[in-house]
Amino acid sequence: MSDSKVTFEKGNVALAKAAVAAGCRYYFGYPITPQSDIPEYLSGVLPRVGGQFVQAESEVASINMLLGAGATGKRAMTSSSSPGISLKQEGISYMAGSEVPGVIVNVQRSGPGLGGIAPSQGDYFQATRGGGHGDYRVIVLAPASVQEMYDLTVLAFDLADTYRTPVMVLADAMIGMMKEPLEEWVPQSPEPSKDDWAATGAAGRPGRRIKSLYLGDGELAEHNWKLAQKYERIRREETRVQTELPEGCELAVVAFGSAARIAKSAVDRLNDEGRRVGYVRPITLWPFPDEAIRRVAEQGVPLLTVELNTGQMVEDVRLAVEGRAPVHFAGYPPGYLPSPDDIYDEIVRRLPAGEEAA
Amino acid sequence: MKPVFVRPQSLTDKPFHFCPGCHHGVIHRLVAEAIDRFEVRERTIAAASVGCSVFLYDYFDIDVVESPHGRAPAVATGIKRTNPDKFVFIYQGDGDLAAIGTAEIIHAANRGENLTVVFVNNTVYGMTGGQMAPTTLLGQPTTTSPYGREFGQDGYPIKMTEMLAQLEGVGFAARVAVDTPARLAQARKAVFRAFETQMEEKGMGFVEILSSCPTNWGMKPVEAVRRIEREMIPYFPLGVYKERKGSDAL
Ligand SMILES: Cc1ncc(C[n+]2csc(CCOP(=O)(O)OP(=O)(O)O)c2C)c(N)n1
Ligand code: SF4
Secondary structure (H helix, E strand, C coil): CCCCEEEEEEHHHHHHHHHHHCCCCEEEECCCCCCCHHHHHHHHHHHHHCCEEEECCCHHHHHHHHHHHHHCCCCEEEEECHHHHHHHHHHHHHHHHHCCCEEEEEEECECCCCCECCCCCCCHHHHHCCCCCCCCCCEEECCCCHHHHHHHHHHHHHHHHHHCCEEEEEEEHHHHHCEEEEEECCCCCCCCCCCCCCCCCCCCCCCCEECCCCCCCCHHHHHHHHHHHHHHHHHHHHCCEEEECCCCCCEEEECCHHHHHHHHHHHHHHHHCCCCEEEEEECEEECCCHHHHHHHHHCCCCEEEEECCCCCHHHHHHHHHCCCCCEEEEECCCCCCCCHHHHHHHHHHHCHHHHHHC | CCCCCCCCCCECCCCCCCCCCCCHHHHHHHHHHHHHHCCCHHHEEEEECCCHHHHHHHHECCEEEECCCCCHHHHHHHHHHHCCCCEEEEEEEHHHHHHHCHHHHHHHHHCCCCCEEEEEECCEECCCCCEECCCCCECCCECCECCCECHHHHCCCCCHHHHHHCCCCEEEEEEEECCCHHHHHHHHHHHHHHHHHHHCCCCEEEEEEECCCHHHHCCCHHHHHHHHHHHHHHHCCCEEEEECCCCCCC
16 A cells, blocks of 8 residues: 545545546446445546546446446446346346456445335345356455445456456445545556457457357357356455454354444444354455355354345355354345344344343 | 459458348448458457347457447447547447347437447348347338238337437438449448548448348348338438538537
């Protein structure tokens, strides 16, 4: 880190600033609450730093603009919120299939359908299962603070380029709209060269194809296996998780994003009170940190998954645990944002000594 | 000896897969001639469509980005906005441009994107086996209008060139055909003008080319060529619908 300065910033703006710091000069989007601070900020800044801001006619168009920009090797981004992300899935599938890098931001609101604009984590399945058609994955980063809106966005651009794949930053209305201190920093790692694959005009070489259509005998299977190997490498090298496991842990809470920061307050209070409660926060939702969770379960520690939905990540937790320990679930679908006290009570209900109270 | 007919340099030597009598091959050639004529092969990036022209990248020795069905104008916007020094063209069928991709083409045109658009109108969805397109003529039977297109049920054939010519962002809009040598010459001129429009940064250069699909029309190639003059041109009149002159402000 260098040239760092601390400001008091909104999550969405922190994310937009990070994109600029990461060298992103091109943004394509369509307005939707609660992420509109991102295009509003970038529409002011990008033209002044030699970039382009395009307000597209739809989310469908904006993701395809990202596909075009990414195919030429340029760092570019689009952002939206849940219903808009559904519309982007076609383009995300094409980007994954054509191995085009790009950053997609989802500041989740609540669904299904038009739903509401309150924070939610209802898009976990959509984000972590690829979302569009076909056999592919998207790297999904889940910030839990304004600072992480910045840090993980910078990381998103690096990962997208390194693996030539779309990367999603999965935030929600709470992280996007709240203000916190932010330490801005300028990334030092150079943008990887794209000379060997990008569509830049066939100067002195044969034409290149950025494509996902493979009709030849066995060609598509080969392409799918190649993608699968890439995803395997990402799994090995890019899984990120924050784990805090006290000696003699009685129970560990698993949560991501805004649910994690609420849960963390409850976990800290319990530990202050002398209980031994662990905390596992997936930072990458795909690749999912199943090894870290398995290790907790192997010690026989029960887990409590807390999510702002009716139960999505808990399925991944159960898959990781494979029956080695009990997995409890506390879900808060849109409309009621839990307080640290709510989660405190949930944990206490699950703690061995608190079971009678349940 | 001076050769009078050579293969355009920007075409690969791969034989076209198109059905006998299909005009896609002729239109590919016109585009390749324009790339050669303006010497832009080394700075061209095309956005291919979905349809019988999806294999564009097999035939042109240039950089090509595949686009989802209908989205080529958006993909091309992304390419051109990030690479204003490059020459960017899109090539779309009528299903691609006038149905699933209507929003994308209208808004790219309205934004005045400096793109060259080659729009192949064969009044039918070719690749998927001859279903009704937005351009299908009244009375024309297709696999999904088996009794012939009927306006009460299916609406009227859409006239894209007339529509787009209205938009301020369009610098050049023309409809041409390639069914006779004389019209082929006019079509070549129109494609060249659409290329120049981009170079002069006058906004979108749009060429609609009436094209045959003998396979899905259930016609022999010669019959199909005749249909263009007899049935298509009367409904889709040829001509230059808009040409922004040098002094006109964009
Ligand atoms: C989202 C989506 N919907 C439908 C299709 C199937 N599809 C492929 S080609 C095509 C029609 C293409 O027709 P047109 O654009 O007129 O081109 P032509 O084949 O006649 O040259 C359709 C509907 C698709 N590939 N993607
Ligand atoms: S189906 Fe029609 S448009 Fe497609 S290649 Fe054959 S003749 Fe041409």
